[in-house]
Amino acid sequence: xxxxxxxxxxxxxxxxxxxxxxxxxxxxxxxxxxxxxxxxxxxxxxxxxxxxxxxxxxxxxxxxxxxxxxxxxxxxxxxxxxxxxxxxxxxxxxxxxxxxxxxxxxxxxxxxxxxxxxxxxxxxxxxxxxxxxxxxxxxxxxxxxxxxxxxxxxxxxxxxxxxxxxxxxxxxxxxxxxxxxxxxxxxxxxxxxxxxxxxxxxxxxxx
Amino acid sequence: xxxxxxxxxxxxxxxxxxxxxxxxxxxxxxxxxxxxxxxxxxxxxxxxxxxxxxxxxxxxxxxxxxxxxxxxxxxxxxxxxxxxxxxxxxxxxxxxxxxxxxxxxxxxxxxxxxxxxxxxxxxxxxxxxxxxxxxxxxxxxxxxxxxxxxxxxxxxxxxxxxxxxxxxxxxxxxxxxxxxxxxxxxxxxxxxxxxxxxxxxxxxxxx
Numbered sequence: 001x002x003x004x005x006x007x008x009x010x011x012x013x014x015x016x017x018x019x020x021x022x023x024x025x026x027x028x029x030x031x032x033x034x035x036x037x038x039x040x041x042x043x044x045x046x047x048x049x050x051x052x053x054x055x056x057x058x059x060x061x062x063x064x065x066x067x068x069x070x071x072x073x074x075x076x077x078x079x080x081x082x083x084x085x086x087x088x089x090x091x092x093x094x095x096x097x098x099x100x101x102x103x104x105x106x107x108x109x110x111x112x113x114x115x116x117x118x119x120x121x122x123x124x125x126x127x128x129x130x131x132x133x134x135x136x137x138x139x140x141x142x143x144x145x146x147x148x149x150x151x152x153x154x155x156x157x158x159x160x161x162x163x164x165x166x167x168x169x170x171x172x173x174x175x176x177x178x179x180x181x182x183x184x185x186x187x188x189x190x191x192x193x194x195x196x197x198x199x200x201x202x203x204x205x206x207x
Numbered sequence: 208x209x210x211x212x213x214x215x216x217x218x219x220x221x222x223x224x225x226x227x228x229x230x231x232x233x234x235x236x237x238x239x240x241x242x243x244x245x246x247x248x249x250x251x252x253x254x255x256x257x258x259x260x261x262x263x264x265x266x267x268x269x270x271x272x273x274x275x276x277x278x279x280x281x282x283x284x285x286x287x288x289x290x291x292x293x294x295x296x297x298x299x300x301x302x303x304x305x306x307x308x309x310x311x312x313x314x315x316x317x318x319x320x321x322x323x324x325x326x327x328x329x330x331x332x333x334x335x336x337x338x339x340x341x342x343x344x345x346x347x348x349x350x351x352x353x354x355x356x357x358x359x360x361x362x363x364x365x366x367x368x369x370x371x372x373x374x375x376x377x378x379x380x381x382x383x384x385x386x387x388x389x390x391x392x393x394x395x396x397x398x399x400x401x402x403x404x405x406x407x408x409x410x411x412x413x414x
Contacts, residue, residue, distance in 0.1 A: 168398040187391035
C-alpha cells in the first residue's frame with residue numbers, strides 16, 4: 001500500500017485592504033484553476049448589472065440575513081457600507097470534506113472571524129504595490145468623491161495593521177505573479193508536515 | 208516607493224531516507240530551475256565515472272576533510288559507509304546573501320546539523336511512495352547483496368522517524384510532481400508573513 005497524501009480540502013482565505021485587487025486576482029484564478037471552488041457569499045446589497053443569484057452572490061433581504069446569523073448558518077459576516085455580507089457555512093464545509101480547495105475572497109473583518117472558527121485555514125493577505133498605487137486604484141474607479149476616497153484610504157491604513165494575523169503576504173503588482181504565488185501556496189500547504197500529521201497522526205503507518 | 212519583497216535567498220534542504228530518489232529529483236530540478244543554486248558537497252569517497260571535481264563534488268583526502276571540520280568550514284558533515292561527506296559553508300552563505308535560493312541535497316544526519324545552524328532553512332523530507340517501492344529501488348541498483356539491501360532497509364526505517372524535524376513532506380511517486388511541489392514550496396516560503404517580517408520588522412513602513 002502506498003502512502004495517502006493530504007485528503008481534505010484547504011480553506012484559502014484571500015483578504016487585504018480594499019483596493020488591493022482581490023476581485024481581479026480572483027477572476028484570474030477562476031480562469032487558471034477551475035478545480036478550485038469559489039465560495040459564494042450572501043449579501044443584502046442590490047445586485048449590480050450582470051450579477052447572477054447563486055453565482056456572484058446569494059441576494060438576501062435584511063430579515064433573512066439576520067435569521068441566518070441567529071441560526072449560525074454563516075461562517076463569517078460583516079456589515080460594510082450599510083449592507084450585510086457573509087459566507088454560508090454549509091457550502092464551504094461540504095466542499096472541504098470532498099477534498100476540494102475552497103477560496104474565500106473576503107474583507108478583513110470577515111477574515112478575522114473565519115480565523116477564529118477555522119484556524120487551520122490558509123490566510124493570505126493581498127497588498128497593492130504601494131499606498132500611492134492604492135490611491136490611484138480607488139480614484140480610478142471614478143465613482144467616488146474626494147471625501148470618499150479619503151475615507152477609503154484611511155480604512156485601508158487600518159486594514160494594513162491586520163497583516164500580522166495572516167500566514168502569507170502576496171503583493172499584487174502583477175496579477176499573473178500574484179496568481180502564481182497563490183497557487184504555489186496551495187500546493188505547498190498540502191505538503192506541510194504539520195498539516196499532514198494533524199489530519200492523520202498515524203500517517204506513516206500505512207507506509 | 209513600492210514595497211520590497213523577501214530579498215535573501217532561501218536555504219532549501221532536501222533530505223529523506225536513502226532510496227527516496229533525492230538524486231533523481233535534484234537532477235530534474237536542475238533542468239527546470241536553472242536559477243536555483245546547487246550546493247556542491249565535499250567528500251572523501253572516490254569519484255565515480257563521469258563525476259567532475261567542483262561540479263559533482265569537491266573530492267578531498269581524509270586529512271584535508273578533518274582539517275575543514277576542525278576549522279568550522281563545514282555547514283554539516285557526516286560519515287556514511289566509511290566516507291565523509293560535508294557542505295562547505297562559505298559557498299552557501301555567499302549565494303544566500305546574493306538573494307539566490309540554494310538547494311542542499313543531503314542525508315538525514317547532515318540535515319539535522321543544518322537545522323541547528325540554520326533554523327530558518329526550509330526542510331523538505333522526500334519519501335518513496337511505499338516501503339515496497341523503496342526495497343524495489345534499492346534492489347534495482349543491482350549493486351548490493353541481500354544483506355546490504357536489508358541493512359539499507361533498516362537504515363531507511365530509522366531515517367523515516369526523522370520526518371518530524373521537517374517542514375514539508377514530498378512523496379516521490381512521480382518525479383515531475385515532486386519537482387512541482389518543491390518549486391511551489393520555494394515560491395510560497397518567500398511569501399510567508401513570518402519570514403518577511405523577521406527579515407525586516409519595519410517591512411510595511413516603506414509602503
